Amino acid sequence: MVPISYYLVLSAILFACGVLGFLIKRNVITIFMSIELMLNAVNLSFVAFASYWQALSGQVFVFFVMVVAAAEAAVGLAIIIAVFRTRQTLNPDRVNLLKL
């Protein structure tokens, strides 16, 4: 028996790590991985609440989040490749001009 608040605290810690990584990292791929970490943290609280309320639809929502995350990863990494091809850098601080 684990209290539901333990799951929520774990989820909050992981989400906070994701936000921190998103803010302080200087590599666009790592920033993208931080976003995935935040999505995973939210998924954990979805599953915990699904068990708590005995509602299987919470787990279906996690399934949808995973599908959208997969689509987002494919498009995002394609954008990163396109940006790297024109700028030759992965540092978002150097990608600050619309014009080349």
Place this chain on the structure above:
Amino acid sequence: MLHLALFLIFGVIAVVGAINLIAQTHPINSALSLVVVMGSLAAEYLLLGAEFLGAIQVIVYAGAIMVLFVFTIMLLNAGAEEQTRGSKVAIIIGIPGMVIGSVAVAWALIRAHTGAEVPVGSLYGSAQGIGHLLFRDFLLPFEITSVLILIAIMGAVVLARRES
């Protein structure tokens, strides 16, 4: 008791992996830390009885998505992250603000603890149950998701194509 012990073990592994993701400077190390986080989250899902989601987590997240990340890192030959000076505001306000915010959230969650507990495997999320729900109650969102995936495939191909 065993449930709590397993929860704590995998929770600590997940948090250490998440901190390691931030601490590492080379993106490939961060990617491998993220695989550790996702694997331990899959174990947490299994503890909650969501066996289908645990399997999907390993196959889709730790398998497919992370392979895509590692592939991109190797394709772009990404080296260690270059250190640039961040803004002072982020350091002075941002990091203490985040610490205070997370402590406040954790305190509120612990204090609001009313003895509500999740027994092990209380909601058995089998592939059959999720499939019934997915193809009956959530049929329209499921179909819209397939269109979304199709658009994402086309977008990825168009964006990553070399301009001739």
